[in-house]
Structures are given as structure tokens and as C-alpha cells.
Amino acid sequence: MQLDIFADSRDVMLRNDVVDALHRRDAVSARQALKRLAGEFPDDDTLAGLATLIDVLDSDVATSFADHPALAAACGHLNDEVEPAARRLLGDAPGRAWAASCWRTVAQQAAALPFRADVSDLHAAPLWLRAGDWGEARRAVERIESWRRIPAPLTWMAAARYRADGLESALPLLTELAWLSPGRLADLLHRLADASIDTLRRKFDANFEGAGQTADLAWFPAWVLIEKPGLAPLLREAQPSRQTAPERATRLLLQILSLERQGNQHELVERRKALRDLHAGLYAAYMKTR
Structure with a gap:
């Protein structure tokens, strides 16, 4: 996308020369075109942004980051300066795509840095997500020991x-994330913007008898089983976590749904009582459907 494909003025033509070179990721041609633009139009308001994008192409992409602060600085520069400039000067969608390649480079440079809980978001995995490479993101997470018990890599x-x-593939992990870190689940659901999950979330927020806080999302999987019992096979794949009350409620509801199909009334009564003792509001919501 050029800045203005209909205009034929000299400044627009020179800007488009820079943009064309940026799309090709040709730093030499882009800098030459920028020099011509700056020479003839030194007050052009795109000069600084275009220079920022060219500088990224000129940067040393072969050197791995020495430490996490170096990665933090690079991520801050990309997030706060480079990607906004790319979206403004190249167009929103083309700019995002152009910036994704930059995130890929940073992810490669961060590959050797270990996961650290105190700077949990400074890792290659979320950078691969920014780059749109889901396979590399998975592989980066899998290299983290016990990733399924740690909120950040579980989120990634x-x-x-x-x-x-x-969604079906992710649902067991989303369930575990609800138990482990409701706050991270809330952030992730916002980013995913899945229509079916968002519909359930709105209904949950309106009807669940909780504290009205993000922490209530820990109970979301259990509530979903009441609302959508057909999802039980997927939620059953969630691995054991910390055995919190919301997790125990989910496990109880999975047992209850199985016992209902079996017609085992004695065990069913016992499990229902246990659910009532864990969360009276959840139990009431369940009984309304029976």
C-alpha cells in the first residue's frame, strides 16, 4: 500500500519510493530514497517515522540478546515506536504484517534466553505469537520446564x-488457566475475541453469584459445564492443577454429569451435596437446569 496512489506530486512520489523499498525490506534503497525526500522536503512529517523503519532493517539481526534487559529494550522500541510507525506509514494491515517480521527477528534473537519468573513476559514464546508463528511459539513454550504449571507459558x-x-484444542488449557490465573485468562480472552466464548463470558458475568471480580473467572469452567454440558469431554482433558475449590467444583460436575448418564442415584446425591458445600450459588445454578 502506498501513501497516496492517486497523487502525482513530487513529495508523494518520493515518499512512495521509500515505502516501496520498505515493503521489499531493502534498507539500502529505502535510505537512498529517504535522502532524496529529505533533501527536497526537509520539513516532511513522515521523515522521522520512515527513518525509524529503515533503522530496523539496518539493525544487526545476527546477534543474540545478551540478557533480559536488552530484550526488554528491543521489545519496547518495537512496540512503542516501530509498529505504530509502520501502521501509520504503510497502512494498518500492511503495517502489522511488516512489523510481524520484526517480531520474528527479535524472537530469533531471544531464543537462547531462559524463562525467568521475575520477568515472565521477556521470552521468545510471546514474541513468536506477535510474529504470528504458532508452531515456533509452541516449541518455545515446550522448552520451559513445567510450563503447564506456570501462568505465563500456559497462557502462551x-x-x-x-x-x-x-477453540476445541485450546479449551483444556484455557480451563487450567482459569484455575491457575483468572487475571491472565481474562486478558487472553479479550485478545482472542472468540464469539462463542465471549457470549458465555457475558452470561457468566451477569448470572454467576461471585464477588464481581476477575477472580470469579476461576469458576468459569465449572459454570460452563452447567451451561454447555456437551463440552465435558474437552474439559475432562484438563490436567490436575492446585486442587483449588473452583477446580474441585469442575471435577465434581464432570463426575455428576457421568453419574446422571449412569443413573447412579446414591453417588449422584453425594456429589451434589459436595458441590453445594463448595459453592451454593453454583449448585443452585446447576439445580435450575434439572
């Missing part, structure tokens, strides 16, 4: 699964 894996394979 759930996002990668969703983007690559859809």
Missing part, C-alpha cells in the same frame, strides 16, 4: 493452540 500455549487449531 493456550493462545498458540487457539490460533493454530481453534
Whole structure:
């Protein structure tokens, strides 16, 4: 996308020369075109942004980051300066695509940095997500020991699964994330913007008897089983977590749904009582459907 494909003025032509070179990721041609633009139109308001994008192409992409602060600086520059400039000067969608290649480069440079809990978002995996490479994001997460028990990498894996394979593949991980970190689940659901999950979330927020806080999302999987019992096989794939009350409620509801199909009334009564003791509001919501 050029800045103005209909205009034929000299300044527009020179700007478009820079943009064309940027699209080709040709730093030499882009800088030469920028020099011509700056020479003839030194007050052009795109000069600084175009220079920022060219500088990215000129940067040393072969050197790995020495430490996490170096990665933090690079991410801040890309997020706060480079991507906004790309979207403004190249167009929103083309700019995002152009910036994705930059995120790929940074992810490659960050590959050797280990996961650290104190700077949990400074890792290659979320950078691969920014680059749109779901496979590399998965592989980066899998190299983190016990990733399924740590909120940040669990979030990244759930996002990668969703983007690559859809909601059904990601649902067990989203369930585990609800138990482990409701706040991260809330942020992820906002980014995914899945219509079916968003519909359930709105209904949950309106009807669940909780504290009215993000922490209530820990109970979301259990509530979903009441609303959509057909999802039970997928939620059953969620691995054991910390055995919190919301997790135990989900497990109880999975057992209850199985016992209902079996017609085992004695065990069913016991499980229902246990559910009532865990969360009276959830139990009431369940009984309304029976």
C-alpha cells in the first residue's frame, strides 16, 4: 500500500519510493530514497517515522540478546515506536504484517534466553505469537520446564493452540488457566475475541453469584459445564492443577454429569451435596437446569 496512489506530486512520489523499498525490506534503497525526500522536503512529517523503519532493517539481526534487559529494550522500541510507525506509514494491515517480521527477528534473537519468573513476559514464546508463528511459539513454550504449571507459558500455549487449531484444542488449557490465573485468562480472552466464548463470558458475568471480580473467572469452567454440558469431554482433558475449590467444583460436575448418564442415584446425591458445600450459588445454578 502506498501513501497516496492517486497523487502525482513530487513529495508523494518520493515518499512512495521509500515505502516501496520498505515493503521489499531493502534498507539500502529505502535510505537512498529517504535522502532524496529529505533533501527536497526537509520539513516532511513522515521523515522521522520512515527513518525509524529503515533503522530496523539496518539493525544487526545476527546477534543474540545478551540478557533480559536488552530484550526488554528491543521489545519496547518495537512496540512503542516501530509498529505504530509502520501502521501509520504503510497502512494498518500492511503495517502489522511488516512489523510481524520484526517480531520474528527479535524472537530469533531471544531464543537462547531462559524463562525467568521475575520477568515472565521477556521470552521468545510471546514474541513468536506477535510474529504470528504458532508452531515456533509452541516449541518455545515446550522448552520451559513445567510450563503447564506456570501462568505465563500456559497462557502462551493456550493462545498458540487457539490460533493454530481453534477453540476445541485450546479449551483444556484455557480451563487450567482459569484455575491457575483468572487475571491472565481474562486478558487472553479479550485478545482472542472468540464469539462463542465471549457470549458465555457475558452470561457468566451477569448470572454467576461471585464477588464481581476477575477472580470469579476461576469458576468459569465449572459454570460452563452447567451451561454447555456437551463440552465435558474437552474439559475432562484438563490436567490436575492446585486442587483449588473452583477446580474441585469442575471435577465434581464432570463426575455428576457421568453419574446422571449412569443413573447412579446414591453417588449422584453425594456429589451434589459436595458441590453445594463448595459453592451454593453454583449448585443452585446447576439445580435450575434439572
